[in-house]
Amino acid sequence: DGIEDGQLVAGTVVQVNNEYVFVDVGYKSEGRISRDEFASIPEVGEEVKVVIINKEGKGGQIVVSKKRADFKERTDELKAAAESRSPVLGKFEKVIKGGFEIDLGGEYKGFCPLSKADVVRVEEPETLIGVTDYFIIDKFHGGTKLKSVVNRREYLDQKIKENKEKFFSTVQIGDVVEGVVKSFTSFGAFIDLGGFDGLLHINDMSWGHVTRPKDFVKKGQVVQLRLINIDPETQKINLSLKHMQEDPWTTFEQKYNVGDTIKAPVTKITTFGAFIEIEPGIEGLAHISELSWTKRVNNPKEVLDVGDVVEAKVLGYDLDKKRVSLGLKQLEENPWDTIVERYPVGMTLSKPVVKITNSGAFVNLEEGIDGFLHIDDISWTKKVKNMSSFCAEGDVIDVVVIRVEPDNRRIRLGVKQLEGNPWQTLRHDYPKFSTISGVITNVTDFGVFVKVLGDIEGLISKYNLVGPDEEYTDEVLKKFNVGDPITAMVVECNPTTQKLSLSIKEMVKRSQQSEIAKYIHEDDDSDTFSLADMMRYKDEDREDN
Incomplete structure (x- = not known):
């Protein structure tokens, strides 16, 4: 039997x-x-x-x-597993005080403490009910009562260690790996690769602009990613979703050329310009200086918003640095190209003052184009020290165009040029060594200022206030008073430097020379008449009188 x-x-x-x-x-x-x-x-x-x-x-x-x-079979299996600490299969059956009741098969039940149910803190125990997995038996009891104690966390730790060692020893950069989206951060998402995590950085989610990681992957989603960096020492793993597709920069030159017009959305605005997504993965920069020919754009936000779809021209690109330069203003006519024709030198205008500075005023000629009126171009003769004493913002003033620089985008305006230059008139009417009359306007320790024709002031230095045979003393200046009329000789008149020098000394000297010449010409028959003879003749005349 x-x-x-x-x-x-x-x-x-x-x-x-x-x-x-x-x-x-x-x-x-x-x-x-x-x-x-x-x-x-x-x-x-x-x-x-x-x-x-x-x-x-x-x-x-x-x-x-x-x-x-x-x-009986299960009893032997569980006993052997407990002795060798080998994993056994079990199922989470229900939540009980302090943990879970685990079905170990063959009518065996085990208790798994909450702290040993997972490698992470279990926030919602009910989510594990029905899950079948392996456990390590910490304590085995042969009866059917709930006295055996099991540990899932130890099994998971062992499995994670094995998976991690295998991963680091077998995978290489460039390999495609599979994982589950575990959690999100502001800089990307963590991917569960089998109990250990890899980082999918926000910059590696797409070749295009990424604002929210959740727009590209979902929590719990199974994803295939390319390994782009791995460091066994630090145990860091970097993954990429965008490298699952071809880099769009490799085909850029096949699609775009300098001068092409693109239509695309604004993705980001900075103080120095706006980024425009030409296509996913390729962004171009429209610098603040390329937004308008005429508008003073202090911040791109004044003319653009994120999400705006705009047309721009490709100005240049650098494939090595992955940069594209774009311009919006190039799609419009540049008003400076015709500025010389529209505002020729000599053109007179009545336009409003838009800004006052220490050195002058900006006058608006048309939208976005201002001319500059320098403080020195207000009067030929008067020294304007403060621009606000001549005009204020909003005032409409008469000006004339005196210089146009299209390349530098500058237009110079003048007020004094609306009238003739009195300095040129003075030099023409009163050449060097001619006498001129005026009124004393100021007496200083270095000379006398005299106002002459055209409100021009000239200076007679103190040493030129006396005749050629006289010596200068401090008493000389006391003879001159503000408001007194005076006559002197022009010795220098320079319209460029606006300098007028006068001299009484030179006037007296030349008057004497003229007198001498007069006596010489009256006695044409005497070949031996000299300066000494003339002086003696004059002395005799004085004695007779």
Whole structure:
């Protein structure tokens, strides 16, 4: 016979009906097992293990149990696993005080503390119910009562360590790896690669502009990513979603040329310009200076908003640095190209003052184009010290265009040029060594200022206030008073430097020379008449008188 009660034996399924499974265990009769004892009904010819309950049952029928066999087998498996700390399969059945009840199979139940259910803190225990995974048996009890203690966290830690070691030893930069989106940060997303994380940085999500990581991947999503950096020492892993596609810069020159016009959205605005997405992965910069020919743009936000779809011209590009220069103003006519024709030198205008500075005033000629009136171009003769004493913002003044510089985008205006230059008139009417009359306007320790024709002031230095035969003393200046009329000789008149120098000394000197010449010409018959003769003749005249 060789079969004893309580023995675990292997049998062969010989028949299956609606209620029972019949098993041949090599005894004189076949064992009959209720279908309820099977998790799945076996096929005829399949081998199953059973425990002999009674080899001589009622009517000589052998009694066997599949359920008892499963329990015995599971007992041996769990005992061996507990001794070797090998993982066993279990299922989270329900939440109980302090943790979970785990179905270990074969009627065995185990207790898993909440702290040992996962490698991370379990915030919602109910989410684990129904999960089947492996556990390490910390404490085994042979009965069916809930006394065995199991640990899933230790198994997960071991598995993560194995997965990580395998990952770092087998993968290379450029490989495609699969992971699950675990969590998000402001700078990207963490990807679970099997219990350890890799970083998908926001800059590596797309060749295009990325504002929100959640627009490209979702939590819990299974994604394939390319490995772009790995460091075994720091255990850092960098992944890329954009490198799953071709870099758009590689085909840039096939699509775009300098001078092309593109239509695209503004993605970012800075103080120095606006970034425009030509296509996903390629952004161009429209510098603040390329936004308008005429408007004074202090900040691009004054004329653009993020999301605006604009037309721009490709001004240049650098594939190595991945930069594209764009311009918006190039799609409009440059008003400075025709500025000389529209505002020729000599053109007179009546225009408003828009800004006052220490050195002059800006006068608006048309939208975006101002001319500059320098403080020195207000009067030929008067020294204007403060621009606000001549005009104020908003005043409409008469000006004349005196210089146009299209390349530098400058227009110079003048007020004094509306009239003739009195300095030129003075030099023409009163050449050097001519006498001129005026009125004393100021007496200083270095000379006398005299106002002459055209409100021009000239200076007679103190040493030129006396005749050529006289010596200057401080008493000389006391003879001159403000408001007194005076006549002197012009010795220098320079319209460029606006300098007028006068001299009484030179006037007296030349008057004397003229007198001498007069006497010389009156005595044409005397070939020996000299200066001494003339002086003696004059002395005789004085004695006679």
